[in-house]
Amino acid sequence: MADAAVATSGAAIGPPVIEGTGAAGFHRAIFAGLVVLLLVAPFLLYPVFLMKVLCFALFAAAFNLLLGYGGLLSFGHAAYFGMASYISAYSAKVLGFPPELAILAGTAMGAALGLLFGALAIRRQGIYFAMITLALSQMVYFFSLQAKFTGGEDGIQAVPRGTLFGILNLAIDINLYYVVAAIFLIGLYAMYRIIHSPFGQVMKAIRDNEPRAISLGYRVNQYKLALFVMSTTLAGLAGATKAIVFQLASLTDVHWSMSGEPVLMTLVGGLGTVFGPLIGAAVIVSMQNYLATLGAWVLVVQGIIFVTCVLVFREGLLGFVAKTIRRPL
Amino acid sequence: MVTMRGLSVATALWAVSLGAAQAQVAVKLGVLNDRSGVYSDIGGEGSEIAARMAVEDFKASEKGVTATVVAADHQNKPDVGSNIARQWYDQDGVDVILDVPTSSVALAINQITREKNKIFLNSGAATSDLTGAQCSPNTIHWAYDTVQLANVTGGAMVKRGGNTWFFLTADYAFGHALERDTSAVVKKNGGQVVGSVKTPFPSNDFSSFLLQAQASKAKVIGLANAGGDTINSIKQASEFGITQGGQSLAALLMFVNDVKALGLRTAQGLVFSETFYWDENDATREWSKRFLAKAGRMPNMTNAGTYSSVIHYLKAVAAEKSKDPAKVMAWMKANPTDDILFGKGSVRADGRKMHDALLLEVKKPEESKGEWDLLKILAKVPAEQAFRPMAEGNCPLVAKS
Numbered sequence: 254m255a256d257a258a259v260a261t262s263g264a265a266i267g268p269p270v271i272e273g274t275g276a277a278g279f280h281r282a283i284f285a286g287l288v289v290l291l292l293v294a295p296f297l298l299y300p301v302f303l304m305k306v307l308c309f310a311l312f313a314a315a316f317n318l319l320l321g322y323g324g325l326l327s328f329g330h331a332a333y334f335g336m337a338s339y340i341s342a343y344s345a346k347v348l349g350f351p352p353e354l355a356i357l358a359g360t361a362m363g364a365a366l367g368l369l370f371g372a373l374a375i376r377r378q379g380i381y382f383a384m385i386t387l388a389l390s391q392m393v394y395f396f397s398l399q400a401k402f403t404g405g406e407d408g409i410q411a412v413p414r415g416t417l418f419g420i421l422n423l424a425i426d427i428n429l430y431y432v433v434a435a436i437f438l439i440g441l442y443a444m445y446r447i448i449h450s451p452f453g454q455v456m457k458a459i460r461d462n463e464p465r466a467i468s469l470g471y472r473v474n475q476y477k478l479a480l481f482v483m484s485t486t487l488a489g490l491a492g493a494t495k496a497i498v499f500q501l502a503s504l505t506d507v508h509w510s511m512s513g514e515p516v517l518m519t520l521v522g523g524l525g526t527v528f529g530p531l532i533g534a535a536v537i538v539s540m541q542n543y544l545a546t547l548g549a550w551v552l553v554v555q556g557i558i559f560v561t562c563v564l565v566f567r568e569g570l571l572g573f574v575a576k577t578i579r580r581p582l
Numbered sequence: 583m584v585t586m587r588g589l590s591v592a593t594a595l596w597a598v599s600l601g602a603a604q605a606q607v608a609v610k611l612g613v614l615n616d617r618s619g620v621y622s623d624i625g626g627e628g629s630e631i632a633a634r635m636a637v638e639d640f641k642a643s644e645k646g647v648t649a650t651v652v653a654a655d656h657q658n659k660p661d662v663g664s665n666i667a668r669q670w671y672d673q674d675g676v677d678v679i680l681d682v683p684t685s686s687v688a689l690a691i692n693q694i695t696r697e698k699n700k701i702f703l704n705s706g707a708a709t710s711d712l713t714g715a716q717c718s719p720n721t722i723h724w725a726y727d728t729v730q731l732a733n734v735t736g737g738a739m740v741k742r743g744g745n746t747w748f749f750l751t752a753d754y755a756f757g758h759a760l761e762r763d764t765s766a767v768v769k770k771n772g773g774q775v776v777g778s779v780k781t782p783f784p785s786n787d788f789s790s791f792l793l794q795a796q797a798s799k800a801k802v803i804g805l806a807n808a809g810g811d812t813i814n815s816i817k818q819a820s821e822f823g824i825t826q827g828g829q830s831l832a833a834l835l836m837f838v839n840d841v842k843a844l845g846l847r848t849a850q851g852l853v854f855s856e857t858f859y860w861d862e863n864d865a866t867r868e869w870s871k872r873f874l875a876k877a878g879r880m881p882n883m884t885n886a887g888t889y890s891s892v893i894h895y896l897k898a899v900a901a902e903k904s905k906d907p908a909k910v911m912a913w914m915k916a917n918p919t920d921d922i923l924f925g926k927g928s929v930r931a932d933g934r935k936m937h938d939a940l941l942l943e944v945k946k947p948e949e950s951k952g953e954w955d956l957l958k959i960l961a962k963v964p965a966e967q968a969f970r971p972m973a974e975g976n977c978p979l980v981a982k983s
Contacts, residue, residue: 299673302665305661398754398783406756410692499690505686541657
């Protein structure tokens, strides 16, 4: 039942319109607009808040790469996000790595863990795939709870932000913001290229009709594993960056509820759209941030927005826009 | 002419004196705690109410201090908490952050507060690292900590004859630390630990572990766990009739609100430690009834700690006529604390607030005279015995001197 639901939703979220030759130019304009927006944003909004949005947007985009373009619903992305943030925090604090190497170390952890877990999980499909990823991420959670280097429920605190390449002092929020914005743009652009490459086309074919892709001679499992590792690597990049931004890594990042965040952000923003997760992350993080004074009502408001999105904007906010203007976003 | 000049001088003098009287120091207090999750009953809105009561009771505006209170929910997530704290300090002009339960969030705020040079008065978190390895010149840990809980519950129980112990330990760092600290106290006081069992965390079924504990014939069963695990293990212990069978149950982290939630029938005979109980004396009773009218429940040590810390902070600001963190912290550490809830006390150089701690026992249903008449005070442990000596904490601030 749920298996079928995942499969059909996977089929239903295909590109709303056929991509014309004008799409590339249109996307280039959006990227340019995004760069300008990211450049001026810290003068209008609080930089630390923006960095949080960008980390979560990258995380949600990585998740969306897997679900939106590969039709694979992973329910354990917190494992890669969280472990990467632990590795990044640990290498920066205890091993004294500079921030760029700490982030790379965390990202590598995301990739390695993704390769290991992906090789196991892609053997099954639909709900079984989701459950295996969830089970493996729970293992990571309990490992983090017990392991010495993670600091248990206290987490790793007081991670130094350091200086990037030995010149740029990241303790200043605005410097760090531009670094995070650059990381985000690189990550997003990488995903954009993956999606629009021949590899991405094959992935979409597999998503829409796996038996047909097999009959055409594609080694489906290798493609899926490759996409899975790309997604976990980018999730790792997001987690590693977050550890440097907030100067801490904690159990929250590996908890199963963290795996739900990108699902929510992606669905609100628009599944299978390049820019949707950014919108979704902005909406969800703003609510968590600006409604914090409402206490328990945050979750209620979040629930209402989610229900509204599902009922009114089936394709998510940006998916709805894409359908209206009849262009892929 | 002369009279005119005299008059103008007088006016000028009067204006100057008026100006001085009106030079108000404006401070902003931020209550940051869990308002939606598992700890919302312990801190939550209650601590915000306590902070507001402190501002009212202190009559801050008459003493040249304008104090405003803001509050937010950290959802027990360190990143959410640290984001709010940064925003409060950087943008919203908050001077002091209060309460902050959940150790991981508290340690994060501890760090940010030090970096931004503001003040952090913690009453909600348990970790003794706040005045130990991670102590900070900008932090005071007010209400309680893990070492004090172990000292009071462990030490006082042994002195009362509970000299053989069996531990139910939640299998993660916090549980292990509680067991280790409490075992050390039990042994130091001449008691004996006859065994322990590690329980998976979190767990819903404690029956086999409780049977082991029962079979060990230990006089005291120590619950080295927290939150849902504590509640579950107490409920199941009651089903096995453990306290009726002559063994005592000692919880190492427990609040009066948990007892209320469990009910006397289930929790009776349970022993634990808090540093405040509403029914302690006339002053605490009077204050707690006012709190009850506002919050709909009785205060615990976290709420009381928030109140007490705000009072002492406002005294410091009024005395220094400044909210400069270094001056205010110096005043707070140099002068004894005195308020209606904790009585006389002091703040140690490592940031530990010193006051007496209570060993409490849950009453039997027939002993209780009212809805909130839940506990009896078995012993009052002086601050010096309850809290960890400064030299043992390895706080870098005091190691140098």
